[in-house]
Amino acid sequence: MNRIGVLTSGEDAPGMNAAIRAVVRSGLYYDIEMVGVKYGFQGLLNESIERLDAVSVGSILQRGGTVLQSYITGEISTEDGQNKAIENLKKLEIDALVVVGGKEALSVTQSLASRGFPCIGIPATIDNDIPGVEETIGFDTALNTVIDYIDRIRDTASSHEKTSIIEVAGKDTGNLALYSGIAGGAESIVIPEKKEDVESILDQVKSGNGAERRYSIIIVAEGSVAGIDLNAKLKEEAGIESRVTVLGHTQRGGSPTARDRVLASRLGAYAVDLLINDEVGKLVGMKNNQPVYYDLDEVFSQEFRIDEAMYQLSGRLSL
Ligand code: F6P
Numbered sequence: 001m002n003r004i005g006v007l008t009s010g011e012d013a014p015g016m017n018a019a020i021r022a023v024v025r026s027g028l029y030y031d032i033e034m035v036g037v038k039y040g041f042q043g044l045l046n047e048s049i050e051r052l053d054a055v056s057v058g059s060i061l062q063r064g065g066t067v068l069q070s071y072i073t074g075e076i077s078t079e080d081g082q083n084k085a086i087e088n089l090k091k092l093e094i095d096a097l098v099v100v101g102g103k104e105a106l107s108v109t110q111s112l113a114s115r116g117f118p119c120i121g122i123p124a125t126i127d128n129d130i131p132g133v134e135e136t137i138g139f140d141t142a143l144n145t146v147i148d149y150i151d152r153i154r155d156t157a158s159s160h161e162k163t164s165i166i167e168v169a170g171k172d173t174g175n176l177a178l179y180s181g182i183a184g185g186a187e188s189i190v191i192p193e194k195k196e197d198v199e200s201i202l203d204q205v206k207s208g209n210g211a212e213r214r215y216s217i218i219i220v221a222e223g224s225v226a227g228i229d230l231n232a233k234l235k236e237e238a239g240i241e242s243r244v245t246v247l248g249h250t251q252r253g254g255s256p257t258a259r260d261r262v263l264a265s266r267l268g269a270y271a272v273d274l275l276i277n278d279e280v281g282k283l284v285g286m287k288n289n290q291p292v293y294y295d296l297d298e299v300f301s302q303e304f305r306i307d308e309a310m311y312q313l314s315g316r317l318s319l
Contacts, residue, residue, distance in 0.1 A: 022268025
């Protein structure tokens with residue numbers, strides 16, 4: 001193996017840069033030439049690559065976002081797009097590709113691998129929704145960001161005895177809402193996987209406005225109900241005035257936590273180890289604090305599910 005390419009695709013996640021650095025420096029450690037593909041898979045289609053040395057990935061470990069940029073593209077999801085990408089990879093003499101990204105990026109990686117191109121996927125998304133993977137790069141940072149906001153909002157909500165709705169990321173899954181709700185002590189958590197719970201939120205908040213609870217923090221995942229819609233319902237159906245805070249992209253940015261930096265460093269290095277050992281078409285992750293790999297085909301034959309025990313726990317603790 002003479003030349004490895006690395007790219008980041010889809011929505012950015014804190015720790016992507018730490019992963020790029022680890023991939024590049026591990027490749028150089030094995031005397032492999034390393035190239036970065038700019039703008040995700042789009043850069044493969046446009047042949048936009050740059051050589052990366054040890055210095056060019058210096059001082060990026062602590063930065064959020066991705067220095068290779070990212071792009072959400074439709075073209076790479078088509079058969080023609082994928083054939084062109086593989087053609088270009090060959091033309092650019094790239095022998096293997098490491099892709100850092102979430103569900104969509106990893107699914108394209110699986111397709112390229114199934115077409116015979118050597119690829120490894122590294123899971124990075126604040127949603128933490130890759131089947132079988134314990135924790136994705138970026139989740140811990142986003143979780144800490146959300147908790148910081150919950151704590152701040154709780155100060156005000158408790159001082160004024162108000163209900164506060166905090167809308168967090170999660171179009172398809174409520175994982176971030178669930179974990180941040182537990183860690184931030186939310187009174188209610190609304191997630192897409194349990195949509196029917198919106199009505200019971202009204203009941204919970206109504207009863208909470210009695211003697212025992214004078215204020216409520218409600219965490220909603222964006223894919224369940226929009227914060228402003230819940231706000232309107234609370235007013236209409238229960239006469240409750242609430243405030244809405246939509247955390248939006250604040251959750252995607254920021255310097256990665258130590259946990260995400262270490263995770264990204266370990267997974268990045270391990271991805272290159274796999275390529276060196278001719279293990280391709282894999283997704284890397286951690287199990288029992290050790291890096292492990294999964295077949296990409298197997299990963300995408302499963303569906304992601306939230307941890308039901310965590311959901312039960314949130315109900316038990318929030319009263
Ligand atoms: O992947 C992270 C994420 O925040 C998702 O939870 C969400 O659905 C998506 O990004 C939203 O991205 P954007 O607001 O840029 O469309």
